[in-house]
Amino acid sequence: MSQTRGLEGVVATTSSVSSIIDDVLTYQGYHIDDLAEQSSFEEVVYLLWNGKLPTKQELDAFSKELFANMQVPDEIFNYMKAYPIADVHPMAALRTAISQLGLYDKDADKNDVETAKKSAIKLQAKVATVVTGFARIRNGKEPVKPKEGLSFAANFLYMLNGEEPNEVAEDAFNKALVLHADHELNASTFTARVCVATLSDIYSGITAAIGALKGPLHGGANERVMQMLSEIEQPENVDSYVQGMFDKKEKIMGFGHRVYKNGDPRAKHLREMSKKLGGITGEDKWYEMSLQIEKIVTEEKGLLPNVDFYSASMYHSLGIDHDLFTPIFAVSRVSGWNAHILEQYSDNRLIRPRAEYVGPGKQQYVSIENR
Ligand SMILES: CC(=O)SCCNC(=O)CCNC(=O)[C@H](O)C(C)(C)COP(=O)(O)OP(=O)(O)OC[C@H]1O[C@@H](n2cnc3c(N)ncnc32)[C@H](O)[C@@H]1OP(=O)(O)O
Numbered sequence: 510m511s512q513t514r515g516l517e518g519v520v521a522t523t524s525s526v527s528s529i530i531d532d533v534l535t536y537q538g539y540h541i542d543d544l545a546e547q548s549s550f551e552e553v554v555y556l557l558w559n560g561k562l563p564t565k566q567e568l569d570a571f572s573k574e575l576f577a578n579m580q581v582p583d584e585i586f587n588y589m590k591a592y593p594i595a596d597v598h599p600m601a602a603l604r605t606a607i608s609q610l611g612l613y614d615k616d617a618d619k620n621d622v623e624t625a626k627k628s629a630i631k632l633q634a635k636v637a638t639v640v641t642g643f644a645r646i647r648n649g650k651e652p653v654k655p656k657e658g659l660s661f662a663a664n665f666l667y668m669l670n671g672e673e674p675n676e677v678a679e680d681a682f683n684k685a686l687v688l689h690a691d692h693e694l695n696a697s698t699f700t701a702r703v704c705v706a707t708l709s710d711i712y713s714g715i716t717a718a719i720g721a722l723k724g725p726l727h728g729g730a731n732e733r734v735m736q737m738l739s740e741i742e743q744p745e746n747v748d749s750y751v752q753g754m755f756d757k758k759e760k761i762m763g764f765g766h767r768v769y770k771n772g773d774p775r776a777k778h779l780r781e782m783s784k785k786l787g788g789i790t791g792e793d794k795w796y797e798m799s800l801q802i803e804k805i806v807t808e809e810k811g812l813l814p815n816v817d818f819y820s821a822s823m824y825h826s827l828g829i830d831h832d833l834f835t836p837i838f839a840v841s842r843v844s845g846w847n848a849h850i851l852e853q854y855s856d857n858r859l860i861r862p863r864a865e866y867v868g869p870g871k872q873q874y875v876s877i878e879n880r
């Protein structure tokens with residue numbers, strides 16, 4: 510048997526949800542640039558789950574259904590109030606709350622595609638309410654109920670801040686959701702598929718995926734990028750800070766990618782939004798520092814920014830707490846995880862690879878008294 514470290518380059522399944530071919534990302538065949546520029550997040554979710562863009566009527570009905578499922582049982586928020594809240598990371602709270610939500614869905618254990626699709630809508634709708642609810646509860650505020658008529662992006666910011674966002678903020682946030690929605694067989698999506706391929710339920714699959722996204726080599730990188738920017742503090746410190754990281758052989762968060770070696774096609778959109786929002790807030794130093802970091806890391810290491818790099822300064826400019834960056838990634842990625850889970854259910858086979866054994870050879874058992 511031979512093995513490939515980290516399964517690099519291994520094709521583990523077929524999928525029609527999204528593709529990365531020659532560094533071009535498409536969702537169901539639609540170019541990410543077109544979707545980022547023109548579509549709403551709701552449209553993208555519909556596309557990922559149904560394999561086609563919705564008509565106006567289909568989109569209206571789907572958006573209504575999403576809205577109708579946004580509220581979460583009071584018990585979810587009551588549990589949050591009992592968490593040791595000062596020490597709880599919002600990704601841990603999200604992982605716990607999504608698992609708890611499964612307790613309140615009487616169909617949670619059915620894994621036929623039609624029933625799972627209903628649970629998928631509940632999960633997509635409620636994940637925004639859970640993330641924003643926790644963000645408020647930990648600050649001693651009550652959760653805000655979703656408002657009818659707002660887009661998914663606007664509703665998220667409304668439930669987070671208690672006031673409707675302006676058009677620029679809504680557009681930027683919508684675009685970020687679209688850009689993060691799916692990404693072929695990334696680590697968290699693979700996790701979700703492995704989990705449900707045992708014919709476990711969709712809530713288990715999404716809970717497992719959240720756990721995988723949380724790590725700093727995956728979705729957790731965006732929060733670390735902002736931590737780095739905050740430590741650098743001023744543009745004049747960028748050079749010495751980054752050189753210091755090189756000297757210590759530390760990874761620069763937000764750079765590099767397992768699949769893209771010529772750059773992540775989502776990064777340019779996020780760079781643009783970081784610039785625009787920084788200009789509007791009058792605090793463009795985060796964007797300026799990010800640009801400087803990109804220049805140094807690219808020139809000296811040949812590494813390019815991934816989706817997590819410019820999303821950090823962009824979310825910061827929207828006034829979002831830094832530890833909510835990864836949960837926001839999850840709010841969007843639930844759409845892709847759901848699509849992959851539904852695809853897995855529709856043509857399932859247990860995912861069970863092999864390991865090449867490198868442990869000790871045959872050993873003689875010695876009883877405990879004689880060891
Ligand atoms: C949404 C997402 O998940 S996007 C990725 C988010 N994660 C990050 O931004 C974390 C930082 N980046 C990384 O750790 C990596 O680039 C990964 C995990 C994304 C991809 O990793 P892999 O394909 O396994 O590459 P691997 O970690 O083996 O790196 C290959 C080489 O490039 C170097 N390298 C890769 N990324 C970085 C980085 N960000 N900073 C410094 N060096 C890096 C490694 O040190 C390694 O060097 P070596 O061969 O001299 O040991």
Ligand SMILES: O=C([O-])CC(=O)C(=O)O
Pocket residue numbers: 691692694695696767768815816
């Ligand atoms: O594909 C990957 O390995 C990570 C990534 O960029 C994503 O999940 O969006």
